[in-house]
Amino acid sequence: MMTASKPSAASSSDAVDFGLRTPITDLFGIQFPLVAGGLQFLATADYAAACARAGIIGFLTSNHFDDHHALRTEIQRAQSLCGSLPFGVNIAMLPKASDLNKALGIARVVAEEGVRFVETTGRSPEPLLPILRDAGIKVLHKVPGLKFALKAQDIGVDAVTIVGWECGGHPGPAAVGTMVNAGLARERLDIPYLLGGGFGNGAQILAALATGASGVVMGTRFLASTEIPAHPDYKASLVSATENDTTISLWSVRNNARTLVNETTRAVAALEAADPQGGIDPLMPHIAGAVLKQTYQDGDTSRGMVYAGQALGFVRQSVPVAQTVSQLKEEFSQARQRLSSLFAPVGGP
Numbered sequence: 029m030m031t032a033s034k035p036s037a038a039s040s041s042d043a044v045d046f047g048l049r050t051p052i053t054d055l056f057g058i059q060f061p062l063v064a065g066g067l068q069f070l071a072t073a074d075y076a077a078a079c080a081r082a083g084i085i086g087f088l089t090s091n092h093f094d095d096h097h098a099l100r101t102e103i104q105r106a107q108s109l110c111g112s113l114p115f116g117v118n119i120a121m122l123p124k125a126s127d128l129n130k131a132l133g134i135a136r137v138v139a140e141e142g143v144r145f146v147e148t149t150g151r152s153p154e155p156l157l158p159i160l161r162d163a164g165i166k167v168l169h170k171v172p173g174l175k176f177a178l179k180a181q182d183i184g185v186d187a188v189t190i191v192g193w194e195c196g197g198h199p200g201p202a203a204v205g206t207m208v209n210a211g212l213a214r215e216r217l218d219i220p221y222l223l224g225g226g227f228g229n230g231a232q233i234l235a236a237l238a239t240g241a242s243g244v245v246m247g248t249r250f251l252a253s254t255e256i257p258a259h260p261d262y263k264a265s266l267v268s269a270t271e272n273d274t275t276i277s278l279w280s281v282r283n284n285a286r287t288l289v290n291e292t293t294r295a296v297a298a299l300e301a302a303d304p305q306g307g308i309d310p311l312m313p314h315i316a317g318a319v320l321k322q323t324y325q326d327g328d329t330s331r332g333m334v335y336a337g338q339a340l341g342f343v344r345q346s347v348p349v350a351q352t353v354s355q356l357k358e359e360f361s362q363a364r365q366r367l368s369s370l371f372a373p374v375g376g377p
């Protein structure tokens with residue numbers, strides 16, 4: 029159920045150039061330390077190109093392509109749209125039981141097509157690394173907890189993203205929030221890391237940098253962007269939703285998912301409560317990707333696993349990615365000034 033309407037968005041501004049550098053801006057060659065993570069069915073070449081033009085990096089999703097030819101075509105489209113600007117390919121390996129050979133096949137295509145950056149998630153990317161490394165591809169691995177980030181560091185990924193419980197998509201089993209991840213990651217990680225889960229405002233990006241992160245990943249904040257290939261009613265539904273309108277389900281199959289509350293999540297919750305050992309088969313008619321695809325096509329968010337996180341609270345209009353990024357930079361800048369104003373000059377009264 030949707031709750032009260034949200035306050036109107038702060039005005040956006042033209043891009044602000046901070047001269048800001050972090051290991052993540054250096055790794056990807058971007059202006060602002062922000063990554064638009066993969067969005068299954070939604071993160072297309074057009075979306076990745078919109079991110080690139082906005083001075084950040086986007087990862088187009090790959091595992092829904094039925095054949096390698098279609099994936100190659102999409103990558104080539106991204107290359108042509110982005111020119112020299114960076115983009116990457118997301119290789120999601122969820123659920124854990126998913127076919128590793130499929131991911132290996134995607135990795136080979138990505139390598140052959142000269143892609144420079146890959147975002148992996150779902151399980152250890154270790155089997156993919158020889159292929160990606162040989163092709164000189166930089167690997168950003170996304171995990172739902174610090175202990176997995178440490179494993180990723182051990183196998184030699186270039187950077188890691190830790191998403192907290194607030195995130196849209198799959199927050200993992202640990203139920204640890206982003207602020208706790210933020211506080212602990214600096215103590216334990218040596219490689220560059222991003223924080224994710226619940227980010228939607230530029231002040232939060234500054235806060236993440238202050239804790240020691242090299243940047244932030246966002247998914248939910250961009251879902252209503254004009255470049256997202258989904259029905260306007262879907263985007264309107266996200267705009268009217270708030271941070272209170274998501275829930276976690278699929279506990280019983282150890283594939284926790286944060287989605288909009290709707291008929292599907294209510295049906296899934298009832299099935300999981302009735303038979304926690306029931307496995308995935310009784311759930312499939314509700315959670316199948318085909319149901320979600322239909323939602324994106326017809327805009328009816330009352331059914332389907334409509335992935336979205338608590339950052340829905342920040343989604344207040346359907347605008348181009350560049351406008352959102354400008355707004356985030358403006359908020360970042362204001363937060364920086366606010367922070368400076370809190371410190372009295374040394375030697376002052």
Ligand SMILES: Cc1cc2nc3c(=O)[nH]c(=O)nc-3n(C[C@H](O)[C@H](O)[C@H](O)COP(=O)(O)O)c2cc1C
Nearest residue numbers: 065066067068195196197225226246247248335337
């Ligand atoms: C609709 C949706 C689809 C997603 N699909 C993928 C995916 O295919 N691969 C992936 O690595 N992450 C996926 N994610 C996770 C995002 O890339 C990102 O890590 C996450 O949204 C960050 O948290 P936030 O939602 O609080 O911004 C998805 C998230 C959403 C909301």
